Amino acid sequence: MSDDVLVSARGLEVHFPIGGSYRKKAAGVLRAVDGVDLDIRRGETLGLVGESGCGKSTLGNALLRLVPTTGGTLTFDGADLTGLEGRRLKELRRRAGMVFQDPFASLDPRRTVAQTVGEPLEVHGLRKGRDKAARVAELLELVGLDPGVAGRYPHEFSGGQRQRVGIARALAGEPDFLVCDEAIASLDVSVQAQVLNLLRRLQRQLGLTLLFISHDLSAVRHISDRIAVMYLGRIVEIGPAEAVGTDPQMPYTQALLSAVPLPHPALERERKRIVLSGDVPSPAAVPSGCRFRTRCPHVFEPCDDVDPALQPVGAPGQQAACHLHGIVGTPATDAPEGITATP
Amino acid sequence: MLVAVFDETIAPQGPNETSIPDRLQPPSWEHLFGTDDLGRDIFSRVVLGTGVSLRVGFLAVGIALVIGTVVGLLAGFYGRWVDDVLMRFMDMLFAFPAVLLAIAVLAVRGPGSGNTALAIGVVYIPVFARVTRASVLGVREEVYVRASRSVGASDLRLLTRHVLPNAAPPIIVQTSISLAFAVLAEAALSFLGLGTQPPAPSWGRMLAEGRGFIQDAWWLAFFPGMAIFLTVLCFNLLGDGLRDVLDPRQRTLMAGGGR
Ligand SMILES: Nc1ncnc2c1ncn2[C@@H]1O[C@H](COP(=O)(O)OP(=O)(O)OP(=O)(O)O)[C@@H](O)[C@H]1O
Ligand SMILES: [Mg+2]
Numbered sequence: 080m081s082d083d084v085l086v087s088a089r090g091l092e093v094h095f096p097i098g099g100s101y102r103k104k105a106a107g108v109l110r111a112v113d114g115v116d117l118d119i120r121r122g123e124t125l126g127l128v129g130e131s132g133c134g135k136s137t138l139g140n141a142l143l144r145l146v147p148t149t150g151g152t153l154t155f156d157g158a159d160l161t162g163l164e165g166r167r168l169k170e171l172r173r174r175a176g177m178v179f180q181d182p183f184a185s186l187d188p189r190r191t192v193a194q195t196v197g198e199p200l201e202v203h204g205l206r207k208g209r210d211k212a213a214r215v216a217e218l219l220e221l222v223g224l225d226p227g228v229a230g231r232y233p234h235e236f237s238g239g240q241r242q243r244v245g246i247a248r249a250l251a252g253e254p255d256f257l258v259c260d261e262a263i264a265s266l267d268v269s270v271q272a273q274v275l276n277l278l279r280r281l282q283r284q285l286g287l288t289l290l291f292i293s294h295d296l297s298a299v300r301h302i303s304d305r306i307a308v309m310y311l312g313r314i315v316e317i318g319p320a321e322a323v324g325t326d327p328q329m330p331y332t333q334a335l336l337s338a339v340p341l342p343h344p345a346l347e348r349e350r351k352r353i354v355l356s357g358d359v360p361s362p363a364a365v366p367s368g369c370r371f372r373t374r375c376p377h378v379f380e381p382c383d384d385v386d387p388a389l390q391p392v393g394a395p396g397q398q399a400a401c402h403l404h405g406i407v408g409t410p411a412t413d414a415p416e417g418i419t420a421t422p
Numbered sequence: 423m424l425v426a427v428f429d430e431t432i433a434p435q436g437p438n439e440t441s442i443p444d445r446l447q448p449p450s451w452e453h454l455f456g457t458d459d460l461g462r463d464i465f466s467r468v469v470l471g472t473g474v475s476l477r478v479g480f481l482a483v484g485i486a487l488v489i490g491t492v493v494g495l496l497a498g499f500y501g502r503w504v505d506d507v508l509m510r511f512m513d514m515l516f517a518f519p520a521v522l523l524a525i526a527v528l529a530v531r532g533p534g535s536g537n538t539a540l541a542i543g544v545v546y547i548p549v550f551a552r553v554t555r556a557s558v559l560g561v562r563e564e565v566y567v568r569a570s571r572s573v574g575a576s577d578l579r580l581l582t583r584h585v586l587p588n589a590a591p592p593i594i595v596q597t598s599i600s601l602a603f604a605v606l607a608e609a610a611l612s613f614l615g616l617g618t619q620p621p622a623p624s625w626g627r628m629l630a631e632g633r634g635f636i637q638d639a640w641w642l643a644f645f646p647g648m649a650i651f652l653t654v655l656c657f658n659l660l661g662d663g664l665r666d667v668l669d670p671r672q673r674t675l676m677a678g679g680g681r
Binding site for chain 1: 502503564565566568569570571572573574575576579583584587588
């Protein structure tokens with residue numbers, strides 16, 4: 080692994096038991112994240128897109144050790160994260176933060192802005208007393224809020240302001256890595272652009288590494304250096320934002336992209352929509368071979384039994400998991416991981 | 423409350439001062455609430471009984487609140503086997519009829535107001551555990567709890583700074599209800615002769631003693647009964663008020679008329 084990679088996942092899996100409890104054996108598994116290989120480079124903004132339920136949030140949470148992983152390896156700044164405990168896990172919590180989707184749910188209604196933003200400072204013993212108040216004021220200013228609001232409660236703010244508070248909290252421990260999970264999705268359209276620009280500014284100013292999760296492809300293209308496309312728990316295409324956004328190599332990405340309205344009326348009229356047939360299969364019953372084959376317009380023979388691996392295609396740095404570019408991957412017969420028994 | 427603090431000053435005469443010629447006097451200016459069969463001033467006894475009843479009530483609910491809330495917090499927050507073990511134990515406690523349980527505690531430890539409080543407290547532990555657990559189950563899934571964990575907060579911090587304060591409203595309401603019931607329970611146990619021992623004034627005892635005279639001298643039972651009723655009512659109102667005061671949303675509304 081090269082030095083410029085901050086977060087790295089190999090074969091990462093997060094499987095949830097279905098219908099079991101700690102006493103009863105589960106009836107099945109839900110493969111929310113199912114074999115993700117991903118390197119996030121230091122200082123880059125990586126956009127993560129995909130349909131609802133494909134496992135984006137679960138992946139983001141897994142990278143921060145907020146949900147337990149069930150397989151694969153995960154490193155942060157070269158250190159293994161799987162099985163991290165106690166003080167070292169706490170240090171990860173300082174160095175890697177999260178901005179949540181719903182700013183109305185992510186702030187404790189009984190705590191003032193100062194208490195919320197100051198919490199990481201207290202938890203990690205970074206600042207005390209006057210220093211802490213000063214740092215909170217600094218953080219509020221950093222996210223474009225008046226430091227005078229420190230004593231107020233969340234219900235006194237608008238969605239956009241609350242999200243700024245959430246961002247200030249995430250930044251308080253001076254993290255290297257920030258996961259923004261649909262951070263603008265629940266805001267008013269007029270506010271979305273402001274918060275998006277704030278995140279971009281902060282990323283540059285503080286040299287943050289950003290994982291920007293969204294289903295809004297145009298927002299992702301606006302902010303990201305690279306884009307990763309996720310489908311049913313797996314990353315199926317990744318590459319420079321420009322390349323993925325204009326010349327996608329995986330039929331799924333092509334379909335996603337064709338659903339984005341174009342800004343120019345003439346272009347918009349020309350736009351050809353690729354409408355996918357069928358629904359997304361359940362992550363509890365992932366198809367064998369290529370997981371996209373049940374909806375792919377180009378499906379052919381090997382798709383049934385060879386699980387495609389990411390391979391370099393298109394622009395430099397672009398990779399897609401699709402047999403149209405050559406059959407690379409694990410055949411279902413001798414790789415148990417690729418098979419999913421459909422009952 | 424005020425009455426309990428100023429009891430000695432308000433009470434016109436000692437609680438156990440007897441005066442046989444004045445026995446069973448109806449309410450008058452001299453004896454506001456009348457006198458009982460031993461000629462004791464009921465007003466004085468009701469006033470002085472306030473302290474006894476409230477002390478037992480507060481102590482009982484304090485015991486139940488502290489233990490029950492801790493149990494409920496742990497069970498609700500950690501779930502799984504912690505929940506199973508703790509709540510099964512609470513169910514066992516709950517399955518006993520309340521009076522039987524209290525009587526059992528008193529039988530082991532002997533009567534007296536301290537033990538009465540303990541007995542009533544034990545009875546109410548499962549109630550608080552259940553209310554707390556149910557409330558915690560909702561709060562622990564809140565995004566702000568996850569958010570706080572994501573910045574490195576420990577379980578203890580999550581529990582004390584985020585889960586407990588947000589799970590508190592039903593617990594506060596339960597506290598006020600239980601205070602009312604504890605005062606009643608103390609009265610009931612004293613009524614049965616297990617609680618506060620004579621001649622100490624206790625509303626329950628006075629009620630019990632007054633029962634025999636209810637036909638001829640209604641004031642014997644009426645005034646202690648009213649005292650219990652008013653206290654119960656006050657605690658309920660207090661609980662509602664407290665819940666509103668502790669809610670920052672309400673607080674801003676009250677303070678600034680909305681910003
Ligand atoms: N704690 C959990 N227990 C069981 N299943 C879960 C859990 N969390 C997520 N899942 C399931 O995992 C799958 C992926 O969920 P996830 O929230 O990661 O999707 P997503 O891509 O973020 O979707 P969205 O765009 O709707 O936010 C879903 O089928 C979801 O139901
Ligand atoms: Mg999500």
